[in-house]
Amino acid sequence: MIRPAKPSDEPAIRECAISAYQQYVAVIGRKPAPMSADFAAQISAGHIHVATDDDDRPFGFVVFYPDDDTTMMLENIAVTPAQNGRGIGKRLMAVCEETARQQGFSRVRLYTNEKMSANLSIYPHLGYVETDRRTEDGFKRVYFEKTLSA
Template structure:
């Protein structure tokens, strides 16, 4: 099940982010941005949705919001490591894209760290095209975009 996050979900969301991104600390040389995000503010803004299992435990989450009049920004997506391979990430992505379409957005935008190499091959497989690389807040980011009207 995917639903909007509530303030009471913040600890579970943070635990999921830490579990999912911990493996990248040594590779990047510092905590990836999702490990230090202000989840309370993102939840209050309505930007966070969670995936839960049959026991209502958080198994993944996604953060997205309008970037401009035509584009929805996917800020963060994470799945608990012990839940990987079950299609949770794909369901969260599909949920985000469908939500964007329903709100009239024609494009999705996202970024990942250039050292998260698995993501660099996953996103193109899901129809995203690399649109640029930038250094922001000390992170080397790779931006992707997907046309939702195709």
């Protein structure tokens, strides 16, 4: 099940982010930004949806919000390593894309670190096109966009 996050989900969301992104610390040379995000504020703002197990415990999440009049920003998506390969990330992305469509946005934008090579190959398979590469906050980021059909 995928639902909006609630304040009590914050510890599980943080644990999920740490477990999902820990593998990149050595590659990037520091903690990826999602490992230190203010999840409590993002939950309060209504920006997080969680994937939950049968006992309603989160094991994956997606963070998204309006970026401008036409674009939904998908800021973060993570699934615990134990749940990888089951299509949960794709379902979380679909929630972002469907919400964007329902709210009248015509595209979704996201970014990933250039060292996260698996993401660089996954996003194009999901219809995202690379649009930019730049350094922000000391991270080398690769931006992608997807135009949404009506």
